[in-house]
Amino acid sequence: xxxxxxxxxxxxxxxxxxxxxxxxxxxxxxxxxxxxxxxxxxxxxxxxxxxxxxxxxxxxxxxxxxxxxxxxxxxxxxxxxxxxxxxxxxxxxxxxxxxxxxxxxxxxxxxxxxxxxxxxxxxxxxxxxxxxxxxxxxxxxxxxxxxxxxxxxxxxxxxxxxxxxxxxxxxxxxxxxxxxxxxxxxxxxxxxxxxxxxxxxxxxxxxxxxxxxxxxxxxxxxxxxxxxxxxxxxxxxxxxxxxxxxxxxxxxxxxxxxxxxxxxxxxxxxxxxxxxxxxxxxxxxxxxxxxxxxxxxxxxxxxxxxxxxxxxxxxxxxxxxxxxxxxxxxxxxxxxxxxxxxxxxxxxxxxxxxxxxxxxxxxxxxxxxxxxxxxxxxxxxxxxxxxxxxxxxxxxxxxxxxxxxxxxxxxxxxxxxxxxxxxxxxxxxxxxxxxxxxxxxxxxxxxxxxxxxxxxxxxxxxxxxxxxxxxxxxxxxxxxxxxxxxxxxxxxxxxxxxxxxxxxxxxxxxxxxxxxxxxxxxxxxxxxxxxxxxxxxxxxxxxxxxxxxxxxxxx
Amino acid sequence: xxxxxxxxxxxxxxxxxxxxxxxxxxxxxxxxxxxxxxxxxxxxxxxxxxxxxxxxxxxxxxxxxxxxxxxxxxxxxxxxxxxxxxxxxxxxxxxxxxxxxxxxxxxxxxxxxxxxxxxxxxxxxxxxxxxxxxxxxxxxxxxxxxxxxxxxxxxxxxxxxxxxxxxxxxxxxxxxxxxxxxxxxxxxxxxxxxxxxxxxxxxxx
Ligand code: HEM
Ligand code: SF4
Numbered sequence: 130x131x132x133x134x135x136x137x138x139x140x141x142x143x144x145x146x147x148x149x150x151x152x153x154x155x156x157x158x159x160x161x162x163x164x165x166x167x168x169x170x171x172x173x174x175x176x177x178x179x180x181x182x183x184x185x186x187x188x189x190x191x192x193x194x195x196x197x198x199x200x201x202x203x204x205x206x207x208x209x210x211x212x213x214x215x216x217x218x219x220x221x222x223x224x225x226x227x228x229x230x231x232x233x234x235x236x237x238x239x240x241x242x243x244x245x246x247x248x249x250x251x252x253x254x255x256x257x258x259x260x261x262x263x264x265x266x267x268x269x270x271x272x273x274x275x276x277x278x279x280x281x282x283x284x285x286x287x288x289x290x291x292x293x294x295x296x297x298x299x300x301x302x303x304x305x306x307x308x309x310x311x312x313x314x315x316x317x318x319x320x321x322x323x324x325x326x327x328x329x330x331x332x333x334x335x336x337x338x339x340x341x342x343x344x345x346x347x348x349x350x351x352x353x354x355x356x357x358x359x360x361x362x363x364x365x366x367x368x369x370x371x372x373x374x375x376x377x378x379x380x381x382x383x384x385x386x387x388x389x390x391x392x393x394x395x396x397x398x399x400x401x402x403x404x405x406x407x408x409x410x411x412x413x414x415x416x417x418x419x420x421x422x423x424x425x426x427x428x429x430x431x432x433x434x435x436x437x438x439x440x441x442x443x444x445x446x447x448x449x450x451x452x453x454x455x456x457x458x459x460x461x462x463x464x465x466x467x468x469x470x471x472x473x474x475x476x477x478x479x480x481x482x483x484x485x486x487x488x489x490x491x492x493x494x495x496x497x498x499x500x501x502x503x504x505x506x507x508x509x510x511x512x513x514x515x516x517x518x519x520x521x522x523x524x525x526x527x528x529x530x531x532x533x534x535x536x537x538x539x540x541x542x543x544x545x546x547x548x549x550x551x552x553x554x555x556x557x558x559x560x561x562x563x564x565x566x567x568x569x570x571x572x573x574x575x576x577x578x579x580x581x582x583x584x585x586x587x588x589x590x591x592x593x594x595x596x597x598x599x600x601x602x603x604x605x606x607x608x609x610x611x612x613x614x615x616x617x618x619x620x621x622x623x624x625x626x627x628x629x630x631x632x633x634x635x636x637x638x639x640x641x642x643x644x645x646x647x648x649x650x651x652x653x654x655x656x657x658x659x660x661x662x663x664x665x666x667x668x669x670x671x672x673x674x675x676x677x678x679x680x681x682x683x684x
Numbered sequence: 685x686x687x688x689x690x691x692x693x694x695x696x697x698x699x700x701x702x703x704x705x706x707x708x709x710x711x712x713x714x715x716x717x718x719x720x721x722x723x724x725x726x727x728x729x730x731x732x733x734x735x736x737x738x739x740x741x742x743x744x745x746x747x748x749x750x751x752x753x754x755x756x757x758x759x760x761x762x763x764x765x766x767x768x769x770x771x772x773x774x775x776x777x778x779x780x781x782x783x784x785x786x787x788x789x790x791x792x793x794x795x796x797x798x799x800x801x802x803x804x805x806x807x808x809x810x811x812x813x814x815x816x817x818x819x820x821x822x823x824x825x826x827x828x829x830x831x832x833x834x835x836x837x838x839x840x841x842x843x844x845x846x847x848x849x850x851x852x853x854x855x856x857x858x859x860x861x862x863x864x865x866x867x868x869x870x871x872x873x874x875x876x877x878x879x880x881x882x883x884x885x886x887x888x889x
Pocket of ligand 2: 545546585586588590
């Protein structure tokens with residue numbers, strides 16, 4: 130992965146000094162609450178229900194074991210001994226003290242980490258597919274460009290205070306796993322007719338209270354122009370995006386208001402001035418950064434291992450885990466492994482310091498000292514030998530990280546909701562836990578198969594409920610907590626936004642509602658058909674009917 | 685004492701201000717515009733300047749003045765001789781369009797100063813305006829930020845081409861100077877240093 134040179138290190142060190150002084154001035158009353166807010170936000174610090182929340186950047190989801198160990202230490206020393214992986218691949222601390230945040234940043238800087246632009250109205254952490262660099266369906270590894278973009282977007286002076294937050298995702302696979310269509314800018318890498326690396330540029334996607342999938346603004350962009358083209362897009366947005374109403378301030382609202390064609394014309398006109406300028410990426414720079422992402426020193430192995438096969442045959446628990454948690458790999462004899470941060474009955478994405486240390490050890494022993502976080506809020510060991518999988522499973526199991534539910538109903542994506550977040554309409558974590566307890570039977574879970582369930586505690590959609598096969602949204606009705614259910618949302622190349630099935634439900638009803646949706650699926654599915662395909666084939670009506678059949682719920 | 689920070693020959697210092705800022709008179713009604721109208725800046729819901737305001741603006745008879753963009757355009761004849769003598773600068777608000785200025789005054793370097801008024805410090809349009817003035821329209825003279833100008837934005841303002849900063853009255857201009865040097869080797873190319881870091885340094889192969 131990318132290693133800092135003195136220039137990168139100096140920037141994070143100077144940031145610590147700058148931020149420390151801002152906190153000092155705030156505490157001394159030299160900065161008002163309003164003035165401090167954007168400053169702390171650009172450093173990932175929210176003031177939340179119980180305490181501040183600090184969001185630490187994990188650029189495109191890549192972590193070294195050393196970094197994860199440090200995160201474990203920090204969570205222990207400055208927080209309550211656990212952290213939370215978010216749907217944007219970052220790590221959040223829920224209970225740090227404002228006064229200690231400068232020290233946390235200083236500790237992060239010692240392992241080449243920071244919290245820069247993890248929040249606020251600026252270009253946020255760039256995200257990608259958790260199997261980047263190793264997925265068999267990958268055409269281009271976009272990490273080098275993602276790192277070049279990370280550097281370019283860090284303290285970009287022109288885009289420091291945009292109308293609203295700005296999220297960029299990159300992806301270089303046939304099957305999109307980075308949800309490029311739900312980002313302000315999505316860069317989809319591919320090889321063009323001349324076998325050159327090119328980018329299809331999506332713009333104006335986003336969830337939140339107005340969920341919109343992005344539109345293609347450019348079918349073909351040479352990689353050299355990734356920065357200048359983004360500058361053209363963001364400049365048009367910065368100048369013309371709405372600033373009077375924060376709910377109408379995302380780029381998606383602008384591109385919808387004037388239409389993608391007019392938006393494209395403006396961007397292209399702007400780009401004629403920027404194209405081939407100094408921010409054009411050079412071959413040398415791409416080569417320099419790409420060196421950091423070269424393939425691991427793999428052994429030459431057959432793509433089969435007798436010990437692994439025997440363990441699969443003899444140990445049903447291992448086989449059940451393997452079926453869900455092991456993913457294909459470009460390199461014969463290697464697999465990627467997902468460690469589940471979704472044990473039944475606890476908050477999705479939470480991880481204790483002890484678990485972080487244990488995962489760091491696993492990475493060192495079995496996966497070249499690196500790991501990744503996924504937007505599904507799990508951790509991934511990307512390069513494990515077939516012959517090591519059994520040992521990894523045993524050790525992960527001992528740490529509670531081997532729930533065999535990856536991609537299943539209980540692998541729920543869930544925001545912090547009312548337990549932590551001051552914007553919430555309703556709690557989300559208890560709903561996730563209740564559903565996990567309702568579906569605690571693993572055989573049943575495996576029978577239901579691939580399904581995505583997403584929960585957000587309010588319209589802001591941090592849990593991506595719009596693109597969940599089943600989406601749950603917390604809504605407020607006369608001061609009490611209710612849940613609206615959508616079905617048929619999907620991420621990926623054929624992304625779609627879910628349909629609301631009807632009036633909302635109370636918290637107690639939710640496990641039963643999910644149960645009923647699943648019953649319709651089990652009854653109606655054709656062999657090999659996933660939940661989402663059944664919903665797409667039949668539409669929402671049969672699901673609605675069954676859910677609302679007996680006990681009608683008042684609106 | 686002046687609250688103006690000025691960068692001259694690469695050195696930032698608190699400096700005296702020899703310009704008089706000409707304000708528009710207040711209006712009675714504030715117009716709010718909705719999204720979807722033809723003119724783009726209306727998307728952002730800002731008020732526009734009325735004919736009366738332009739006509740009622742009091743322009744001092746002598747001395748160096750910075751006039752509102754609308755006054756500069758609509759009452760240009762009145763100002764012509766003073767413009768020729770280099771006594772007139774222009775200020776605009778962040779929602780105003782540079783095209784409006786360029787239509788009136790193709791060669792911006794006739795103006796010794798252009799100032800941009802930022803009503804709320806969180807309004808980042810000021811950065812794009814500075815960048816465009818410098819890179820698109822070739823403006824070379826003093827570029828000033830005024831309004832809600834605070835030290836934590838100075839580094840970005842400097843990088844976007846601003847050379848003087850009227851720090852908000854209740855804050856120390858002297859303290860603010862330090863923030864101009866928050867970062868020594870910024871990554872990306874911008875106005876003050878057009879080359880990105882990978883074109884400035886050999887970062888190894
Ligand atoms: C607890 C404090 C949090 C607060 C106050 C918060 C606030 C918000 C707000 C206001 C938005 C909507 C922005 C908009 O549409 O313009 C948003 C979006 C989002 N948040 Fe959070 N959030 C929090 C935690 C999280 C966590 C823990 C995650 C990850 C699990 C997360 C992931 C996201 C994502 C992915 C979106 C994007 C939705 C989109 O694409 O528009 N947030 N958040
Ligand atoms: S979706 Fe709403 S409740 Fe959940 S974390 Fe985001 S802002 Fe908070």
